[in-house]
Amino acid sequence: MEAAAGGRRAYSIIVPTYNERLNVAIIVYLIFKHLPDVNFEIIIVDDGSPDGTQDIVKQLQQVYGEDRILLRARPRKLGLGTAYLHGLKHASGEFVVIMDADLSHHPKYLPSFIRKQKETGADVVTGTRYVKNGGVHGWNLMRKLTSRGANVLAQTLLQPGASDLTGSFRLYKRDVLEDLISSCVSKGYVFQMEMIVRATRKGYHIEEVPITFVDRVFGISKLGGSEIVEYLKGLVYLLLTT
Amino acid sequence: MFCFLILIPFFFYDRKTPHSQMKHVFKIVAILVAISAIWIALLETSTVPRSYTWLLPIYLVVVLGCYGLFMVGFGLMFFPTCPQEAILLQQDIVEAKEFLAKKGVDVGSE
Ligand SMILES: Nc1nc2c(ncn2[C@@H]2O[C@H](COP(=O)(O)OP(=O)(O)OP(=O)(O)O)[C@@H](O)[C@H]2O)c(=O)[nH]1
Numbered sequence A: 001m002e003a004a005a006g007g008r009r010a011y012s013i014i015v016p017t018y019n020e021r022l023n024v025a026i027i028v029y030l031i032f033k034h035l036p037d038v039n040f041e042i043i044i045v046d047d048g049s050p051d052g053t054q055d056i057v058k059q060l061q062q063v064y065g066e067d068r069i070l071l072r073a074r075p076r077k078l079g080l081g082t083a084y085l086h087g088l089k090h091a092s093g094e095f096v097v098i099m100d101a102d103l104s105h106h107p108k109y110l111p112s113f114i115r116k117q118k119e120t121g122a123d124v125v126t127g128t129r130y131v132k133n134g135g136v137h138g139w140n141l142m143r144k145l146t147s148r149g150a151n152v153l154a155q156t157l158l159q160p161g162a163s164d165l166t167g168s169f170r171l172y173k174r175d176v177l178e179d180l181i182s183s184c185v186s187k188g189y190v191f192q193m194e195m196i197v198r199a200t201r202k203g204y205h206i207e208e209v210p211i212t213f214v215d216r217v218f219g220i221s222k223l224g225g226s227e228i229v230e231y232l233k234g235l236v237y238l239l240l241t242t
Numbered sequence B: 001m002f003c004f005l006i007l008i009p010f011f012f013y014d015r016k017t018p019h020s021q022m023k024h025v026f027k028i029v030a031i032l033v034a035i036s037a038i039w040i041a042l043l044e045t046s047t048v049p050r051s052y053t054w055l056l057p058i059y060l061v062v063v064l065g066c067y068g069l070f071m072v073g074f075g076l077m078f079f080p081t082c083p084q085e086a087i088l089l090q091q092d093i094v095e096a097k098e099f100l101a102k103k104g105v106d107v108g109s110e
């Protein structure tokens, strides 16, 4: 499969980073480890991280090749939603995977995303933490409670068509992702929820695979206190527009 | 009169969206309106004693609340956790650092 060097790739893995110097190195190593004979490229969208993430990416390019790791940086922190869009513009793959760089999304699940897509021909394969063989590590009771509450509320009111709305470890058909991104307006992780709800409403075929989620080890969490309010606003917005 | 109530949601039917579907909020409104219509019908015809009929909406709210609490409660009780994954990840990190350091990638700091 490696034959198509330089040409189009089968899979483009978009990894947005902001201050993920150490994490990005580890995740790149793990991706190559777990996808030994898959024709893929990694697109790193770094927003001018002050910690020197881009220097590490350049070193990784020396190890793995500049055609396998693409650094598509932007001058300053412009947010996650536009980071995906930016990465997508440079993606050559027929399928696009989106994952976080902070090791919460383990590359060892990539083969199961790919297998699931091949078996079912799905438009979107989304990782879910809330099923058998899935799970979360490192959340306190409060975090679990809000997560469950939010999930029950959304499942009852929205019927979103997926069991894990706010997770962002997903594989898309390229044109499906283009379509979804262009019709989503939310910011933050309401964006993840909007993507999957719109995918359901547009009638795309969605499949799920179990993933485990270990809360970030290195680097600082950008979780704010106003998340619940943002979530509820997002829920109302989606009720009104989808 | 009740038939009219049930028809209301269809006035909101959104023909302009490409996939021609009701906005989700109107599905919910439709269900609420349908329930109210049945309730009013029960009140008017008094097949059930009125004093019972008046209490029905309260029962409904209580039942919904219980459903929510149970779902959240069960979700919490059976919340899937994966402590072994944290250990495996630590091993992966060590392995990755070792390999990358050999290849000259600067993974020492942090
Ligand atoms: N390019 C870019 N990447 C970002 C930006 N904000 C976050 N990221 C990256 O997006 C991914 C997810 O962000 P996180 O900070 O982990 O968000 P989270 O998972 O909701 O929260 P925690 O893991 O608890 O911190 C990580 O790989 C970040 O480095 C941004 O503004 N621009």
Ligand SMILES: [Mg+2]
Pocket: A100, A102, A104, A216
């Ligand atoms: Mg994270």
